[in-house]
Amino acid sequence: MEQMRKINSLQPVRPLTEEELKVFLKFQHSVGRILYFDEENLDQHIILSPTHLIDAFKSIVTDRRFCEGDTKRLESWNLMNKKGIIEKNSIDKIWKKKRYNKFKDHREYLLGVMTHLDILVEPKRYDKSQTRIPAEFYYVASMVRTNDTTGYLMSPTFTKRNIAIAFSHSSLMIPPALSFRFISYCLSIFAVKKTGQNDEDMLFHRSAIFNIDQSLDMCVNCDDEVIVVRLVHLRNRTLIMRDLATSIRECLAVALEKISQLYVKTSSTDVIASKSSFNLSLCCSSFDDPCFLPMSTIEDQDDSWICPKHGIEHTKDLMSSWDIQKDDDIQCGKSCPVTDTEFLKQIPLDIHFRRLSMQYSINEIKELGMHLGMDYQTWDDLYVTFGEEPERLKFEALRRPFDGSHLSFNDIRKAVEFGKIRTIHCLCKLGFVMSW
Template sequence: MQRAIDHPRWGEDMPTAWVPLELELLQEVENGNNIISRSQLETLNAENKTFTLTPNQLEGFLKIQHSLGKLIYFDEMNLRNFIIINPVYLIEILRSIVTDKQFWPKKESCTESFRRLRKEGIIKKKTIYLKWEQDEFSHILPFKEFMLDILIHLDIIVSPRTDLKNLPLPLHTVSFYLVPCMITNPDNTNYIATYCNDKTSIVLAYTFVDDVIPPALSYRFLGSILTMWDLKIYNGTRMIFCDLTVVEIDDEHDIAVQVKEKRVVVSLVHHDNKTRIVPTLSSSIQECLTAAIYRISEFYSSLSTDGSNHQRVNTTVPFEIEFGVFCQSSICYLHHRKMPSAIKVTWKCHQHRTEHDVRYLRYWYAEKKPAESCSDICSGMYIVEKGIHC
């Protein structure tokens, strides 16, 4: 009851004109229909004569009903043509993929595919369709493309940027997906020991107010990273584990992401030496990651609003940005606003009473302005994604 009272729409008057359409949707659910198309909804709306909603009113109805948890509707290009009118139905969709071994399909090919899913986080599109062909999930098949789009939108499954051989992959030819939340294998490589150290990497952390980060948030963040950069292949191993994900920026730079209690720890790695990290590249990466984690935070806060800009609730950002320094046997953190001035290059860890050179941590917020000449360590221009860096 208290959680209901805390909802931002508690106590608001709702239009009487909504009642007939609400009742008709409830009747559809009772008749066994969990999803309806936008055209079906418009037909039901038109049948209400006196209480027919205008297109704008119908859109507002959908968004507010979504915020109240009465239905699921996303106003996105490839999602707005269907509405899940029974929210519990989404659980059926999720458990068809995010499931325990005892519920795997009995076909040998599917069993092997699900073993790979737990080990590498990879599932083929045809395996998903085979799962949905089972009697238990056959009701999903008429909406299979829409359901895949929903799972991608929620970052349950992630469309990769490259194929299994790390070759560019056009979106319309995607044959497999990554499912970070299903991976159970821990990192068994020497990557962290080799590259995530004071010599080769700089560290940034998103430290959350809560003691533990919700798993869904961290999975969405990983999903965002995997859509921006290619998953790294290191000594023949795809670098995605339950405790580590590494993506490749170019031939010299990687990003390693770990979730440790209340922190999402991001290490920007240069294969040779952190002094060779490109400052503007570092700050661009920081901006991309921060924007992504802001959007994810907004996504969760929007679940309790109607999604319209003028009525969106202003929420407090649930995390702080910190810098990490390799201190004795662990990483110690300082708030990014407490960085020493540009003149001072060291910071003292009060816990271990150790001085650290933190000049390279400023790369996370390097200014992007033209220079008349290159630095001594510049090796020339090269292309990173869609930009040219020097």
């Protein structure tokens, strides 16, 4: 030991480089000694006591009994319990109290961590001119306990308007925490559907209904054994775009695999680590005790599958909507939106960025973003933040050049054309959204 001290004393002391420091902090984070998030706007803070962050979480996400005697906080808790939302000013009021005052000085950082971990999700809101406006609240999916009593799923035409897929975990059990995180992920990407005279959000306990576009909804329902995702068309399921169903399935599958890593212990060997945690099944279009058919057996089916419990026929064409090969060779007619001046003048919404991003690889999105004015530093920052969530990365990278700008669909068309990134007729599918 003495010899080691002598040897060490002869070595010059030098400060760590920024990269070495990050490696050190990430290792300390991985073994639970500190909390450090290598994310944009979060990487300037280090939490030496993880319980500090847990206490901040518990000041918002808590049990009702801890709100007794505090009228304002009880009102906030009831709102989360019923609608799954908490107003931003309610958080400020909670953190002004003596017990939680220590969190007030680090408000932006703590809220940033909570949104990064999908504990809180900030909804996307737009005014009548489609300009982004800040939301006054966060979604808290883990807190909502209200069940769906809207009758949406009980429509007499529901079975004729939806196609469904099911994700079942290889462990045969889906932890509630995984369900909440999955719904939070969907909240960060898709707009929640509204219903009733008061435009109530259709966010419920372990389930939610989202708007894909004006003619298409996505219904997510999680229970202890399976997560069912349904695409529900306004009129008929045969009008659901097949490649869109495939893209959504791929997007959600990647998200589920990433989220499940937080809750399922797996071997570190390459063989096990690369194995999917979820099994995919086709789900029949009945919401009441649905039947399931493993996706791997679809090719062995004849022209259709008649589910055993309900006798509903599902054609092979519809069944394969969830798993088709993308075709870059799109044929368009005279009404192609690429030649429609009014369409090209429009400013894209998040739904358009989402649909367009699903058609491209990460490298293609990077190239497209550069042609739209995104710089390399912005791309690097986005890659660090969303590199493990490819669909989220593509969406954010495509949307970023439009923040605070007046770019339009025509700018996308020019970027695609100039960079020779596939065919400009990828915009035809975005025109489908506008046509409704």
